[in-house]
Every structure is written in structure tokens, then in C-alpha cells.
Amino acid sequence: MANMAQALRLALHYGEENLGVTDIFGQDVGAPLGGVFTATQGLRTAWNSPLDERGIVGAAMGLAMAGSRCVAEIQFCDYIFNTIDLLKMAGNTLWSTNGQVSLPLVLMTPVGAGIHGSLYHSHSFDALATRLPGWKIVMPSTPLEAYGLMISAIKDPNPVLYLVPKALMRVRGEELIPGEPEQEKELRAMIDAPIGDRSQWKPRWPKIREYTLPIGKAQCLTQGEDLTIVTYGRMVNLCRSILKDYSEDSIELINLYSLYPYDWQMVKRSVQKTGRVLFLNEDSEVTNFGEHLAYRTTRELFYSLKASPRVLAGKNVPGIGLHPHLEDSTIPQESDLRQAMDELIHEVP
Amino acid sequence: MVKTRILEERLIRIYKAGQSYFWIGGAGEEAFGVPLGLLVHKGMGLKYDWLHMHYRATPTLIAMGMEMRDSIALTMNRASDPSTGGRNFCNHYCYPKWNVAPVTSPIEVQYSIALGTAIAQSRIPDGGITIVTGGDAGTAEGDFASSLVWSSRKGAELPLLITVQNNLWGISTSYSTQHGEEKISDRGKAFGMKTLTFDGNNPIESYIKLQESMEYVRKKRKPCLLEAMVSRLYGHSSASGANWVEGEVDCVQTFGERLLKGGLLTENKISEISNRYDEEAKRISQNLLAEPGPEPETLWDHFYLNRESGNWREF
Numbered sequence: 001m002a003n004m005a006q007a008l009r010l011a012l013h014y015g016e017e018n019l020g021v022t023d024i025f026g027q028d029v030g031a032p033l034g035g036v037f038t039a040t041q042g043l044r045t046a047w048n049s050p051l052d053e054r055g056i057v058g059a060a061m062g063l064a065m066a067g068s069r070c071v072a073e074i075q076f077c078d079y080i081f082n083t084i085d086l087l088k089m090a091g092n093t094l095w096s097t098n099g100q101v102s103l104p105l106v107l108m109t110p111v112g113a114g115i116h117g118s119l120y121h122s123h124s125f126d127a128l129a130t131r132l133p134g135w136k137i138v139m140p141s142t143p144l145e146a147y148g149l150m151i152s153a154i155k156d157p158n159p160v161l162y163l164v165p166k167a168l169m170r171v172r173g174e175e176l177i178p179g180e181p182e183q184e185k186e187l188r189a190m191i192d193a194p195i196g197d198r199s200q201w202k203p204r205w206p207k208i209r210e211y212t213l214p215i216g217k218a219q220c221l222t223q224g225e226d227l228t229i230v231t232y233g234r235m236v237n238l239c240r241s242i243l244k245d246y247s248e249d250s251i252e253l254i255n256l257y258s259l260y261p262y263d264w265q266m267v268k269r270s271v272q273k274t275g276r277v278l279f280l281n282e283d284s285e286v287t288n289f290g291e292h293l294a295y296r297t298t299r300e301l302f303y304s305l306k307a308s309p310r311v312l313a314g315k316n317v318p319g320i321g322l323h324p325h326l327e328d329s330t331i332p333q334e335s336d337l338r339q340a341m342d343e344l345i346h347e348v349p
Numbered sequence: 350m351v352k353t354r355i356l357e358e359r360l361i362r363i364y365k366a367g368q369s370y371f372w373i374g375g376a377g378e379e380a381f382g383v384p385l386g387l388l389v390h391k392g393m394g395l396k397y398d399w400l401h402m403h404y405r406a407t408p409t410l411i412a413m414g415m416e417m418r419d420s421i422a423l424t425m426n427r428a429s430d431p432s433t434g435g436r437n438f439c440n441h442y443c444y445p446k447w448n449v450a451p452v453t454s455p456i457e458v459q460y461s462i463a464l465g466t467a468i469a470q471s472r473i474p475d476g477g478i479t480i481v482t483g484g485d486a487g488t489a490e491g492d493f494a495s496s497l498v499w500s501s502r503k504g505a506e507l508p509l510l511i512t513v514q515n516n517l518w519g520i521s522t523s524y525s526t527q528h529g530e531e532k533i534s535d536r537g538k539a540f541g542m543k544t545l546t547f548d549g550n551n552p553i554e555s556y557i558k559l560q561e562s563m564e565y566v567r568k569k570r571k572p573c574l575l576e577a578m579v580s581r582l583y584g585h586s587s588a589s590g591a592n593w594v595e596g597e598v599d600c601v602q603t604f605g606e607r608l609l610k611g612g613l614l615t616e617n618k619i620s621e622i623s624n625r626y627d628e629e630a631k632r633i634s635q636n637l638l639a640e641p642g643p644e645p646e647t648l649w650d651h652f653y654l655n656r657e658s659g660n661w662r663e664f
Binding site: 046049050052054057058059060061062063064065066067070082085086089093094095096097098099100101102104121133134136154157158233260261262263264265289327 | 382394395399401430433434436437441443445450451453455458460462464465468469470479491495498499502510545559577599620650651652653655657658659661664
């Protein structure tokens with residue numbers, strides 16, 4: 001099975017061959033590296049830009065204005081902060097021009113902790129991203145999702161911010177991407193660049209097929225009666241890892257892979273059934289996106305609730321420390337999740 | 350030049366009469382902006398020139414054929430404002446039919462956004478060029494450096510005309526207190542660019558220098574950095590009063606005097622031209638007073654394309 005980096009590469013290849021993608025670019029995106037996580041290796045339209053995040057975002061906006069279709073990358077979201085006014089502008093261009101100028105572009109950036117990345121390779125961006133009206137915000141949790149969401153993002157006529165959980169880049173999926181060879185080794189031989197001299201290397205692309213995940217929808221991964229968990233990105237996997245400790249019909253796990261627009265109807269139906277809900281993500285906890293969802297739950301579903309809605313998120317500290325003691329104390333861990341779930345399930349109204 | 354000056358002065362009057370919330374504009378940049386508008390290859394698509402301009406671009410737009418009404422409707426934030434539908438400031442134009450990218454308030458972003466249209470134009474034969482305009486203060490921002498770095502990469506040069514209208518002011522801060530470089534255009538030399546600085550208050554010199562620079566970029570498909578020395582005749586914006594500033598060169602007056610001296614115009618003709626445009630601008634603004642602004646229910650329109658809702662209450 002493909003890992004997430006390979007899945008992104010396959011989707012981008014599909015995009016440049018079938019969906020009119022003209023430019024895939026950013027720092028180290030082109031040859032010889034093909035992206036620091038190898039997600040852009042071997043792509044026909046990939047090229048290296050100067051190490052200049054504002055130039056990357058600005059160029060992407062200009063390319064979109066000129067009718068090109070691009071996927072730009074900021075190497076780590078920790079370095080996207082100096083582009084914030086350009087991101088605001090990309091989001092408001094259609095609105096501020098009264099519908100005259102649209103910017104169909106995809107900006108992808110790796111997010112989150114989990115690789116011992118210290119202060120500048122561990123940040124999350126979902127809370128800030130959801131405060132950029134006009135953008136669509138997505139984040140996958142499996143390679144197949146990564147593939148489907150990237151194709152959806154490329155096809156979308158609006159700017160799409162594609163957040164990639166960097167800790168999942170090397171994690172293999174459990175489902176084949178349509179057209180992917182069954183043997184992992186075969187896929188590697190076809191599309192992974194060799195170590196060393198790559199100057200003569202060319203990928204052999206499998207005959208992949210289109211697969212999309214609708215932006216604005218969510219997936220209900222498990223049905224349950226006792227508790228709803230709404231999460232996305234690598235926190236989906238954290239939840240999956242402990243679900244086996246709960247009875248089969250206990251936990252309703254919702255994968256909110258589209259953060260904005262989001263599938264409120266699915267969240268609503270679930271919370272009306274369980275009466276208890278946990279919003280889980282790894283961004284810092286103050287003015288967290290989960291707080292918006294918790295507020296909305298309280299406001300609209302108050303009389304369905306059996307326990308107060310809860311947000312479990314990263315600690316509001318200035319950075320993610322390098323030592324595992326610091327990172328693990330900052331980002332929700334299995335024990336934190338289990339404690340929050342148990343408290344919610346046993347809370348007496 | 351007279352038409353755009355009369356228009357800007359009408360916009361200031363509209364502001365001072367309490368009929369708009371803000372004025373910012375291009376009074377003092379006519380001798381640069383009008384030649385630019387006359388020389389641009391106007392149209393839609395990569396074959397034509399792209400313009401990424403700052404908020405003093407009225408002279409260029411007027412020279413390109415913009416109606417006075419468009420500018421006044423924008424200033425008065427009327428629903429019929431063709432650039433923003435009443436959503437943005439005076440002089441924040443947008444004309445997709447002429448490749449005029451949306452003008453925004455940040456003073457530098459156009460220098461990095463322009464890279465994208467220039468990249469797209471660099472790939473087609475006989476493509477147009479991208480022209481970016483901005484003020485001297487904005488050159489301190491990183492986006493200006495981005496335009497120099499990206500456009501001059503060896504083997505990947507861009508057909509980008511980078512222009513700076515240097516009025517020697519950034520709001521209330523003088524150029525001399527913030528710049529060590531003698532000329533802004535000198536910065537282009539480090540990137541191997543063609544560079545030039547000229548008197549942007551002289552429309553004939555502006556026309557010749559702009560024509561020469563545009564032809565260079567058009568033919569060589571390489572960038573050029575030009576700096577035009579201009580005036581700022583009513584201060585930064587209405588925030589600083591929008592009052593006439595003494596001691597600055599008034600390019601409309603000096604060019605008028607030159608034409609009078611050369612026998613190409615008469616005092617009567619100048620008065621007739623000025624009065625005609627003034628009457629027109631006054632009539633338009635009076636008519637627009639009766640026009641509605643955008644309706645409150647249009648607030649969420651154009652959040653996403655194709656009427657897709659971005660209102661979370663509707664998710």
C-alpha cells in the first residue's frame with residue numbers, strides 16, 4: 001500500500017495529466033529532491049522556487065489569476081506565518097472583487113508534531129487556517145484520503161489549503177489507491193527516486209484512476225451510542241488505536257477531513273444520538289477550531305446534551321519542546337484521550 | 350491628465366462633503382500614470398499586458414478608457430461600483446477585461462502576485478508583459494525583493510516591468526530618513542537588470558522612458574526596474590487631510606504651461622477642458638447620490654465561487 005507521500009505524488013501526477021495542473025512548486029519541490037517528504041518526486045510540472053514563502057504564495061495567486069492551475073507548497077507550516085496577509089488576500093479576492101476574480105489554487109503544507117521537530121517543525125495551522133474566510137481547509141488521515149482530497153482540491157474552483165499531517169507521511173494505508181499496484185515493492189520501484197544520482201531517473205506511473213472525497217463532508221468511521229469524537233489528521237489514528245478498548249457500539253468516531261466548510265449535519269446527528277462529544281485536535285487550545293464547534297454544539301444542541309462538550313487540544317505554550325517529555329506533555333496523547341473519553345462517558349448530567 | 354486630476358479633486362470633494370468614507374489617490378502621478386495607460390497593450394488574457402497596480406492608479410485607468418463614473422461609484426461605495434460592488438476603498442480598482450488585477454491596501458503585495466502572471470506570460474510566444482506599480486515606501490517590504498529575485502533567475506527571467514513611483518514619502522515619513530540607497534532603481538543592478546530613474550513629472554520623458562522599457566521587456570522577455578520621481582499633491586490620503594501640498598511640482602500645471610508657451614493650447618481651451626470634465630464629474634456624483642449601496646443580504650455573496658455557501662450557519 002502507498003504511504004501518504006506516495007499518495008500525494010500519485011494525486012499530483014493525476015492532476016497534471018488529467019486536470020490541467022500546470023505548476024507544482026515551492027522550496028525543494030522540484031528535482032533532485034522532489035520535496036522534503038518526497039511527495040513531489042518525478043512530477044512533470046514540479047519546479048524549485050527561491051526560498052521565499054511570500055514569493056511562493058504571491059506567485060500562486062498570480063498564476064491562478066492568469067488562468068494556470070497550480071499546487072504550491074510551503075515546506076513546513078511553521079514558515080507560513082510571514083504570508084498571512086497574502087493568505088487573507090487570496091481568501092478575500094473573490095469577495096472583494098464582487099465575484100469577478102477567482103483564485104483556483106492549492107497550497108499544501110505539512111503540519112503538526114510527531115517527528116520530534118522542535119519549535120519550527122511541529123506547529124499546527126488548523127486554528128489559524130479556519131480564520132481565513134474564502135479558503136477551503138482540508139486535512140487527510142490516510143493515504144487514500146490524501147489522494148482523494150488532493151484531487152478534490154485541484155478540481156475545486158476556490159483556494160484550498162491542504163494541511164498534511166507530517167507524522168503520517170511515511171505511514172502506509174490499508175486501502176489501495178485506484179490503479180495502484182498491489183505490491184508495495186512494485187510501487188516503490190515505479191515511482192520512488194533512487195538514492196544517489198537521479199539525473200537519468202524517470203518514474204513509471206501506474207494507471208491510476210480518479211477518486212475524490214467531497215470537500216464539506218465528513219466520514220463516520222465507527223458507529224456508537226455513548227460518545228461522539230470529532231477529529232481530523234493524525235488524531236484520527238490516535239482514536240483508532242484505542243477504540244479496541246471500548247465496546248463495539250460505544251464510540252462514534254467522525255473524521256472531519258474538511259475543516260471548512262465542515263459537515264455540521266453529520267456532527268449534529270451524532271451528538272443528538274450520543275449526547276456527549278469530544279472535539280480533538282493538536283493545535284493549541286486557546287481560540288482553537290474545536291472551540292468553535294463546541295460553542296455551536298452548546299448553542300444549538302444544548303437540550304440533547306448529557307455532558308458538557310469538551311475540547312482536547314495542544315497546550316497553549318509558546319512552542320513544542322524537542323525533548324519527548326515536552327512534546328508529549330503538549331500534544332494530546334493516548335492517556336489524555338482515554339481520560340477525556342472516560343470522564344465524558346461517565347459524566348452525570 | 351486634466352481629466353484624471355479633475356476626477357481626483359472631485360473624489361476629494363465627495364469625501365469632504367461626507368459622501369464617502371475615505372480618499373486615497375493619484376493626484377501628482379498623472380505624468381507617469383497617463384503615459385503608462387496609453388502604452389499598455391490593453392486586453393484580457395496572456396497575450397495582453399497584466400497590470401498589478403497600487404492605489405494611485407486612477408491616471409492609468411483613465412488613460413485606458415475607464416469612465417469617471419466607475420471611479421466615483423467606487424469612492425461612494427455604491428452597489429453599481431464595477432470594481433468591488435461597494436466593498437472596498439476608493440482607487441482599489443479591478444478590471445479583469447483589461448488584465449487589471451485587484452488593487453489592495455497593503456503597499457507591497459502586488460510585487461509578489463505579479464510574479465505569477467509574469468511566469469504564465471513567459472511561457473507563451475508573443476505573450477504580453479506584466480507591469481507592477483508601487484510607491485517608494487513599499488520597496489522596504491520583502492515582496493519588492495521577491496520581485497527582483499524571482500524575475501532575474503538565470504534562464505528563468507520574467508517579462509516583468511517593475512516600477513516604483515517615488516514621491517519621497519511613506520505616509521508621514523520622508524524617504525531620506527529611511528533609505529540608504531541613492532536611487533531605488535540601483536537595487537536592480539545587483540540582479541543584472543536594466544534600470545532607470547527619470548522625472549515622472551514630465552509626461553513626455555515618462556512616455557519615452559516607459560515605451561523604451563516596455564519594448565525592452567516585451568522583446569527580451571527580461572525584467573526591468575524603473576523609478577519615476579513623482580509628486581504627492583494632496584498628501585497620503587484623507588487620513589492626513591487631503592489638502593493641497595505646497596512646494597511639490599504640479600505636473601498638470603507645468604505641462605499646461607509648456608503647451609501654452611509652445612502655442613499648442615490657449616488659456617480658453619484649458620478652461621474649457623477643465624470645466625467640461627468638472628461638470629461631468631459633478632453631474633455623475635449627484636446622480637450617484639441617489640443610487641443604493643450594496644444590500645445587507647448580499648454580505649455572504651461571493652464567499653465561494655458558483656454561489657456555494659461559506660456561511661457556517663448553513664453547513
